[in-house]
Amino acid sequence: MEINFKKLKESSIKFDKKLRLPLNTLTINTGDLQKTFSNFISDIIETESGRKFRTTLSEVLIDTGNEAEYIVVSAYYLNTFKEKIENITVEKQMLEDFRGNKRVTEVSIKIFDFRIFNATFKSRIGFTYQTSINALDIINIGINAIRQFFNIFFPANTENYYYCDNV
Amino acid sequence: MTSRSMESEIKELKEQQNVLVKQVKVLQEKIEKMEEDSIIKLKPMIEDHSTYQDFYNRQEWLEDKRKQYPNELLAYTKKDEGYLLFAHSKTESDLLKQIDTLLENNTISQEDIVLFDS
Numbered sequence: 001m002e003i004n005f006k007k008l009k010e011s012s013i014k015f016d017k018k019l020r021l022p023l024n025t026l027t028i029n030t031g032d033l034q035k036t037f038s039n040f041i042s043d044i045i046e047t048e049s050g051r052k053f054r055t056t057l058s059e060v061l062i063d064t065g066n067e068a069e070y071i072v073v074s075a076y077y078l079n080t081f082k083e084k085i086e087n088i089t090v091e092k093q094m095l096e097d098f099r100g101n102k103r104v105t106e107v108s109i110k111i112f113d114f115r116i117f118n119a120t121f122k123s124r125i126g127f128t129y130q131t132s133i134n135a136l137d138i139i140n141i142g143i144n145a146i147r148q149f150f151n152i153f154f155p156a157n158t159e160n161y162y163y164c165d166n167v
Numbered sequence: 168m169t170s171r172s173m174e175s176e177i178k179e180l181k182e183q184q185n186v187l188v189k190q191v192k193v194l195q196e197k198i199e200k201m202e203e204d205s206i207i208k209l210k211p212m213i214e215d216h217s218t219y220q221d222f223y224n225r226q227e228w229l230e231d232k233r234k235q236y237p238n239e240l241l242a243y244t245k246k247d248e249g250y251l252l253f254a255h256s257k258t259e260s261d262l263l264k265q266i267d268t269l270l271e272n273n274t275i276s277q278e279d280i281v282l283f284d285s
Contacts, residue, residue: 022222041280047267048260056280059222133259134240134285 021060021116026139029113029120030086037139040084042076045136058137060116068095068142070107070124071114074131078106081125086110088125095128103130114145121145225250229284241284242266244275250282 027034040057047053057077072095073081082088090106105126113120123145228250232241240262242254253275254265269275 020226022219047263047270049267051267051270052277053266053270053275053279053281054277055282058225058282133262134283137282 019062021062023057023059023139025116026060026141027115028085028125029115034115035085040077040080042074042136043079045076055136057139060139060141061135063140063143068126069144070126070142071145072105072126072128072140072142073138074136075106075127075129076131076136078127081127090127093126095126101130103128105129116141233284239285243282243284244279245282 023038024036027036029035037057042055044052044054055076057073063072078090088108088110090108093105093107095103095105105128107126108124111122111124114123115121123142229241232243232252232255236255239255239257240259241252242262242265243250243252245251253269254262256262256265266275266281270277275281
């Protein structure tokens, strides 16, 4: 099946204000291996009464509201990352979003090579503790991590159409 | 016109035809290559097309749920070939309470992967 690019563009419009991509469009290089984030199951999440459930990474978001220079996921995936990708060392940083909300984030010391579509970029990966529940299954790419090579257009008088030029 | 000059003209026309056929072939190859390139340019975006289709189907399903429950948080899981919405709420704490009740009633199990959206 060929990709229906027109449909993809339409979907970018339809999916209000969010540029979402399939999980496997983003890979991470570790040595000679290029790994995806498939089957990235979270640590156990507990409800207030102590009942437990898990979630999983399911999509990539290029987040124009996140000006971080690194990729951000929930801290519930730090152990999975260490197990499936690489046993990394992290340092605490304060991630501040465009609204001024501050979030404690464990950021990798190592800078990884990530690949999205057919372009490679260098970025750290951060594991944040204060993630809203609807972002638990998302890999959030800070806009400054990819600004170097992506052309993102913000047409005048529109809020809901982000079109990413393929590099 | 003598038969010799006619032959010569036919030969010349055939040569011209061959040149034109070659040019057409080259142009066809160029067009094919251009079409191929335009596909290749898109292909690396998503190498596994079934992943893209799954993604697209899920986004369409979610979009429908967002319309049904505007400005609400959604909790769902993958069920068989599709998705099952099992909780929605305007607040995070209420959504977690609903999940709590569903776990308590065994409507969902600890093994079910819970996905979220809004």
